Amino acid sequence: MKKAKKPAARPRPYHHGDLKDQLVAAAEAIILERGVDGFTLREAARRAGVSPAAPAHHFKDAKGLLSEVALRGFKDFGDALAAADARGGGDPARRLHEQGLAYVNFALKNPARFQLMFRKGKWDPAYENFAEVAPRAFAVLEGAVRATFGLAPDAPLTDDTNGFLMATWSVVHGFAHLALSGDLDMAAGPRGGRNAILDRFLPLMLRHLPMPVRK
Amino acid sequence: MKKAKKPAARPRPYHHGDLKDQLVAAAEAIILERGVDGFTLREAARRAGVSPAAPAHHFKDAKGLLSEVALRGFKDFGDALAAADARGGGDPARRLHEQGLAYVNFALKNPARFQLMFRKGKWDPAYENFAEVAPRAFAVLEGAVRATFGLAPDAPLTDDTNGFLMATWSVVHGFAHLALSGDLDMAAGPRGGRNAILDRFLPLMLRHLPMPVRK
């Protein structure tokens, strides 16, 4: 009975059974604990209970594993932004506001993924279907901007529309980065932490989102 | 004559003479070529023509060398922002606009330094006089924001002022990050590169800087 036909998983079945997903989970955990630079493939393998060479059968290399993590991140990120956009209903300003909230919310609630996602060089843009899922978040934002200016989905962006788009994107992206890196803690006073930033300072900041009509 | 008293530098004087500065220069060059993650202490030593253990006599460790690079970056960054602020004269809006230009300009003209500066964990905030020089850039921004709202230098920031400050900071910071990472190239169309971003899209974006009075 020691060696059941289906070795439940206890002692060390030669075949892991769920290695790929567990490597992804381990990678996310490591990044959460030690930051993106603290990730090592060997540590991920260690946590999954396999040898350092095992991951190679599921991912081309370390970059491959990180690419999978980033890809899943982009997928959820796009979903979150799309849901926020829908929450805005027919009001373009509200759509933008909800997206801004969702953008920063995602970053602070998924710091490991977010930081990895915006670290070019850590993942391979040619990995799987990156080219399709990654730009989705941007498309959602562009949609709300088009609605704001009454532009058709295929109409080219004017200079001013483009500037507005970049400013909107920049402000939430910059805020997310500053919040994650801790730079806002000092600006926002001693008391704080992430919840304070999300609940208190993010709404304050979002009041100054770009507005369509400017003198 | 082979071994002159002052060994000019040719064959390999045992003592380098200018190692510290050359290590800093090498580090900046490496980061420029290979990115922050591409930096290695051994490569810096290699370029300076010394053994891998030599840098230890000038910097505590690899982080120490990077700290020196980041510190010099923050110094120049603060200078650039202060100069831009002065350029704005008595008009707070112009001061902010000039600072925004200078902020992104610095980032795109000094990509190696800028990326290192905003990579917590790569340098030590306790290194030398970091605590004094690093916050200077923020202080310059805060000064212009106070002028915008007519706040005294010692008056506490109101909620709205704080939101405005964070929004202003976020938008230029986010834009700089997006521009550096190449994400704007796609948003800004195929033609481009850094000059196009600086000359064309940055001014467009800066038109949407936060404005003091909001309904």
Next chain:
DNA sequence: GCTAGTATCTTAACAGCGTACAGATAAGCT
């Protein structure tokens, strides 16, 4: 139900990394 093939994992090895340690060399001070 057996066998062949394939997928998965291990062990061992290699080069490159940061860094610590002991020793060599040069410069400066008294």
Next chain:
DNA sequence: AGCTTATCTGTACGCTGTTAAGATACTAGC
């Protein structure tokens, strides 16, 4: 002059990612 200190080398250790060859288990086809 000699002694002290600063600077650099050589060596070594443990870590990293990755590769190659071999072990093990699952799966198809007969």
